[in-house]
Amino acid sequence: MAKKIEGFNFEQRHGKARVRVARVWRSKEGRHFMVEWNVSISLLSDSIIAYVDDDNSDIVATDTIKNTVYAKAKECKEQLSVEEFAILLAKHFTSFYRQVTSAIVRIVEKPWECVSVDGQLHEHGFKLGSERHTTEVTVQESGTLQMTSGIEGLALLKTTKSGFEGFIRDKYTALPDTQERMLATEVTSTWRYSYESVFNLPQKPLYFTERYLAVKKVLMDTFFGPPKEGVYSASVQSTLYQMAKAVLGRFHDISLVHLKMPNIHFLPVNLSSKDKDIIVKFEDDVYLPTDEPHGSIEASFSRFWSKM
Structure with a gap:
């Protein structure tokens, strides 16, 4: 939401773009599943003091945002969809930081596909496909959701x-x-x-x-x-x-x-x-x-x- 500052309308957001992460899961039977995601996150908040008062006390560092992507990927013990991961990240930022009112998470999934050798799916071999799976979710601190794939x-x-x-x-x-x-x-x-x-x-x-x-x-x-x-x-x-x-x-x-x-x-x-x-x-x-x-x-x- 726009704020009025010194006679101006002011809107702001900050985040981290193009955070690349790959995650591998291994089943009990030995089959591997993997994804590669390109994650961009924007955080919306009511904080303006970093802009007008040189006070960074309300800022979630973009390096922290990047590290959170890897930490949350590690926490996902079971295979999940790109949409579920985007929602998980957005819920974290809106619930963990009191300053954050909304989080927008966009992810592009690279199309790695399991290969077949002699007519049988390989347990840990993958090839790169063509089309990409995308998602964008916006989660507010109240839990309100907007979601596209x-x-x-x-x-x-x-x-x-x-x-x-x-x-x-x-x-x-x-x-x-x-x-x-x-x-x-x-x-x-x-x-x-x-x-x-x-x-x-x-x-x-x-x-x-x-x-x-x-x-x-x-x-x-x-x-x-x-x-x-x-x-x-x-x-x-x-x-x-x-x-x-x-x-x-x-x-x-x-x-x-x-x-x-x-x-x-x-x-x-x-x-x-x-x-x-x-x-x-x-x-x-x-x-x-x-x-x-x-x-x-x-x-x-x-x-x-x-x-x-």
Whole structure:
């Protein structure tokens, strides 16, 4: 909340960004589980004396914030989701320090995946995937909660069942109508959970990890359609809408979905010269991949009762 200081409105927060931590758990059977998290924390408080009176007595040192991340990771004896760890950190800062009124914790999880060797999961071998699991939680000292999860870098492509036609045409339009094109994008999505307090969260272990995987599957299944026949996309906008609607229809504890889906172009290659009309003729087979420039499409969808 803004304060008035010497005739000015004043808002402040402080914290620690890009704290990298990896945690390994070992089961009794010998299997290893690991995560790598990039943690950023902001603490909100009513304290202004460090700014106006040169008095640091109300400041939680950012080095202490960093060390707390490692200490709390050590305390987690059982495997937990990135959302649960973010809430654990936020609850600590709002309950342990009387000065702190709210804590905002954002974490990006690096996608380490267990590898298979000869068709069998390796007990301690991992490879790095592509898309990243994200979360951001805000916890107030009263226990009030705002919580989002998301996915970054989910690269999707289909070589057919996509078109774009009937759009506005004017003197600057060069793009032809088509009912056959390649569709590629890199999905960034966030979804807001409807839980409003740290006291009414699901108690099932790894609940939010399972929810993340389920949301990702719904997004991908809606994009691609059935394995044999697929599903036609009239535009990136249409596909984006169907993906968001599928998530909200499937998961009733999600109140809002935001999707950002750049249209990454694969341009048909037709080559000709002065001497020869056609050197290479495009027949839905040879493309020039390019990500600059690309189309930019994004939208948010929420239930009517959702707090935007």
